[in-house]
Amino acid sequence: MPSRPLHRRQLLRSGALATLGTLFAAPFVSSGVLSTKTLDVDALLFDPEAPVGGNPKGDVTIVTFFDYNCGYCRKAAPALAKLVADDGHVRLVYKDWPILAESSVVAAQYALAAKYQGRYERAHETLMTASLRGDTGRFPALLEKAGIDRKKLSADLKTHGQAISALLKRNNEQAEALQLPGTPVYLVGPYKVAAALDYEGFASVVNDARTRAKTK
Template sequence: MPKSTRRTFVTGGLIVAATGAGLMSMLRSPASAKALTVEDVLFDPVNPVLGNPEGDVTIVEFFDYQCPYCKTNHPPLTEVVKADGNIRLVMKDWPIFGAPSVRASQLVLGAASLGRYEDANTALMETEGRLDNRSIDRALGRAGFDVAALDKAYRGDREKWDALLSRNSEQASLIGLRGTPAFIVGEALYAGAMGASELRDAVATARG
């Protein structure tokens, strides 16, 4: 997805479009309509949290490990989070590029079960191009992981992690996302990649 050009806002606890149209009008079928709150998206208790868990601003990124824009965007994102020191970073796995993306998400969530989410996430975000099982295993192996142990850890918590992936996908659909990356900074939604300066400005806006 190209650089961010569209912005929507979260108001009154529910996500609505910048034009003022409610989220429900963005859904294909009224029967599938469901209220989606800020709390649902920013504070899912199962989703791993990076940065400062007690930060005063939350950045959420919907991402895929095969998305080139996500991977290019990751270094400035993590640099802004580290330099600021008061940002919660929530990486929402949204594996939309096929089976390798799903496997990558599952293995990194397995790493979360072992207390090493950030290391595994970083290892795959540093890869280039499209992934397959071999390249995923190789990248995680270089980072010091036993892939079989990650798979076992994921399967041990499979019900929890699969439910999280399902919620992430449902939220992306309800919000009306069309691809990755997409960011929520505070209570503003930005579709597309964001550079360091844009991220800092968005954080400042959220605080202001």
């Protein structure tokens, strides 16, 4: 992984930009063995439980796989948020993929619980910028400071715990089917970007996705 977010030229040189190609249609293949796992494109792009930001009717969809303990995810998050806000026509699908630590799992659970009070993106931004080291029991207070109702957060985590766990499991299965190397990974239209990007990098790939869609 790069030490800092990549811009467009670095992205092309790094080889981190690739087309998804037949991955959207073919079974997951690992070590020459055909798996029973297949990638359900509708579930990937339109899982009703997955948080969505940006323009829900946007002409380009970005699917972001991330971990709250991933330093590269943290570096790229502000640029992605700014691009989505500036562009106005990008649909952003959040795929919490907590693979780095137990605190990643707890953070993802709380962020997804905040969705039930319409505050997922606020929770996401807070957890992306806060230190997650130490006792995970302080996460509710951290989110309360950000304006999230703490009592409702705890109640929703309990009430919707099974749905949240099921979503995290689906996210992981999709990441495995896509053979993702780790976090962050961004699916931008037909492109898979396995690297942190800066603002220019995100804007360029979105533009490429639009151009490719027009030529089909």
